[in-house]
Amino acid sequence: MKKQGTDVSPGRISRRQFFDGLTTAIRGLFAFSLTYSSRLLARSxxxxxxxxxxxxxxxxxxxxxxxxxxxxxxxxxxxxxxxxxxxxxxxxxxxxxxxxxxxxxxxxxxxxxxxxxxxxxxxxxxxxxxxxxxxLSYLQDISVDKETGTARVQPAARSVDFLKNIAEHGFSFPAAHCGNVPLGGFLLGGGLGWNGEAWGGMACFNIREVEVVTAAGELITADENRNADFYWAARGAGPDFFAVVTGFTLDLYKNPAVILTTTLVWEVGEAKTVAGWLDKKVRQMPDYVETLLILADNPEQQQPPGAGRICIVQASVFADTEEIARTALTPLAGDDIPGGCIDKSEFVPTPIADLYEWDDTAYPRLRWDVDALWSDDEPGELVGKLVEHVRAMPSGKSSILLLWKPYTRKLPDAAFSMIGSVYLACYAIWTSPDDDSRNNHWVRKTMQLLEPHTKGHYINESNYVDIPSRRVNSFSHVNHSKLKHLALKHDPDNLFHSYIE
Ligand SMILES: Cc1cc2nc3c(=O)[nH]c(=O)nc-3n(C[C@H](O)[C@H](O)[C@H](O)COP(=O)(O)OP(=O)(O)OC[C@H]3O[C@@H](n4cnc5c(N)ncnc54)[C@H](O)[C@@H]3O)c2cc1C
CATH class of the missing domain: 3.30.43.10 (Uridine Diphospho-n-acetylenolpyruvylglucosamine Reductase, domain 2)
Incomplete structure (x- = not known):
């Protein structure tokens, strides 16, 4: 298994000690003894x-x-x-x-x-x-409890390894769309994962329990009833979490028998019309359809510059039968598809094992600048403002993505508290350091153009390092205040780096 992160091969000590496949009783006893010994350490x-x-x-x-x-x-x-x-x-x-x-x-x-x-x-x-x-990149263990339909996973387990492991037991989970992304940061910040709309809205809402080491050096378990402040914050605080997560217990879903995908492509000039049409279609489809619109480059058409910019609609369904999946996608197969569609592939089966097949193409390990927002406005309005901007995109590897989330239920009480009916992320990806400023500028300009439509941000994909307001606006006002209060309460000496001011 290829390991993520540093160049040193991980060892395997202590995996069974406090995390992996112990029975519940032994685990309970062991957790107690570790907690106790860590208290002693903290005291001295x-x-x-x-x-x-x-x-x-x-x-x-x-x-x-x-x-x-x-x-x-x-x-x-x-x-x-x-x-x-x-x-x-x-x-x-x-x-x-x-x-x-x-x-x-x-x-x-x-x-x-x-x-x-x-x-x-x-x-x-x-x-x-x-x-x-x-x-924490050595902490990658995964174990499944078939009886409870849960998995215990260490934070650096990669999405691809996690999905593969749990699929062998008949389960699935809204893991990240890129297989290399580990569950730790992804879950802590919220987690926009595969089939997310059907599976909890955000992946973090499937956390049943977290194991954390606190700023006082104590190993504790947190859930709805125990150490509830940590449980609340572990679902959305992202880089402002005030402890170290060493393990998650996650609720799993039955592995779907079939995934079907429909993909439609237009020249980018049609994007505004397409987004308006798609917005209506999304409301005719069930909530388990994952619907994306992507503004990107067609590498096959490079001349004149900007000529090959395209608008891609991609809708996927995870379902128990092919019939259910086909019925769900049928609204996209009607006669009312906007004119100018240059490519169409409907109801294409995607084996679960192939979900991460395109990772190297979609997520090249190059130079990246990213920013993102939530909006409740008409997607057609947002996209209309981006057409010329996408034609002027400095790198053909970059893209802008819209994800529809129209059905997201009332959010559970957790740090994650900012959401809209549409998620929009701008990904600039390029090769040479000489092009840094052009690409950085392009991302800033995207966000400026969409400023009037911006409801808030997503901590995992917004530039909270250079733009502090991104952080604050990744939470509701009330939840941001609560997060600040909890950080002060549980890490009063500010031991862990965070962006909380
Ligand atoms: C190629 C790519 C694809 C992506 N795809 C998706 C996607 O599909 N959906 C999505 O929602 N996001 C996606 N992301 C964003 C991703 O979820 C965040 O960048 C996430 O923070 C990465 O997790 P990480 O474990 O690598 O975090 P790191 O980069 O290692 O850490 C980020 C911060 O998280 C905190 N942190 C991480 N782990 C812990 C822990 N165990 N305990 C305490 N604090 C911790 C720390 O404060 C740290 O500074 C993607 C990112 C990339 C680069």
Whole structure:
């Protein structure tokens, strides 16, 4: 199994200790003993010098003077823009105990901790000057409990590995659309996953329980009834979560027997009409249809520049029978499809195993700048403002995506609290550093054009690092205040890096 993140092969210690496939009773006892021992540790925050930390954790503690520091620092960032921010120390944790020791060290040496899971944050939020970067990429275990229909998963388990593993037991889950994205950051920020509208709205609403190490160095379990502040925040706080998640227990869904996809393509000039038509069609289709409109480039038509810009409609259904899936997609197969459709493929079966087949093409490991918004306005209006802007897109690898979420129910009470009937994300992807400013500008301009239609943002895909208001507007006003309050309550010394002001 290809591992994500740093270049060192993970070991396998402690997987059965407190996380994996123990029976509920043994797990309960064990969790108690770990919690108890971690309390003892927390109580005695004695000096833990670097030498001692290195003795305890070994070669997985990397200092700035170590020869492998720069390789590991750079490879911690998934994409090719590597910000000039330099942690004082990188600790590759393999267990909750490693995390607890790191907290003791950080407290004793007056350092803050930034948490890195799979390194997919578009803005490298985990890479912070002079902090201890706690790298969780070794924590990838997955175990399924068929009886309860749940899985226990460590945060760095990748979406592709998770879906494959649970499919073997007959289950599925709204994992990220890109297989390399691990569940940790994805779930903490909300999680727009496969078949999400049918499976909880956002993936985080399928978290039944979280295991976290707190700022006090305690390993605790949180759910609706126990340590409920942590449970509330773990569902949406994203980079402002005030503890370290070491494991999730997730509710699973029955693996669908069939996935059908319909794809329709127009020249981008038709995009406004298409978006208006699609908005009506979405309301004629059941809520389990995942409907996207993508403004992108047709690599086969490059001349004159901008000529090949296209508008793609893609609708997928996960269903128990082919008949159900076909019926759900039928509104897109009528005679009223807007004129000028240049390509059409209807009711195409997609084996579950192929969901991530296009990852290398769709998510190339190049330079990325991304921003996103929620809107309740007419999608046709939004798209109408983007047609010329898409023709002027500096990179043919970039795209703008709209995801319809018209049926999203009332959100459960959790940190995740900002949503709209349409999600729009702008992805600039390019190769050369010489093109950075043109592509950055293109993303900023996209967001400016859509400012009047913007209801709020999505913490996992909005630029909260350069634009602090993105963070605040990723939550409802009330929930943002609550998150601030909880962060102060549970991490009063501000041990964990966050963007909360
Ligand atoms: C190619 C690509 C495709 C993507 N596709 C999707 C998609 O389909 N749907 C979607 O919703 N999002 C998607 N995203 C966005 C993705 O969900 C976020 O970037 C997410 O934060 C990445 O998770 P990570 O574990 O790599 O987080 P990291 O980048 O490692 O960490 C980001 C921040 O999350 C916090 N964090 C992460 N793990 C923990 C933990 N265990 N405990 C405490 N804090 C933690 C830290 O504050 C950290 O700074 C995609 C991103 C990329 C690059």
């Amino acid at each position: 925050v004695e000096q833990l010098p670097l030498g001692k930390l290195k003795t305890l954790i070994g070669h997985r503690v990397i200092s700035r003077t170590d020869s492998n520091y720069e390789v590991i620092r750079q490879s911690s960032v998934w994409q090719m823009i590597k910000p000039d921010r330099f942690p004082a120390l990188i600790v590759q944790a393999q267990s909750a105990n490693d995390i607890i020791e790191t907290i003791r060290y950080a407290r004793a040496s007056g350092k803050k901790i930034s948490v890195r899971c799979g390194g997919h944050s578009y803005y490298s939020s985990f890479l912070q000057d002079d902090m201890v970067m706690l790298d």
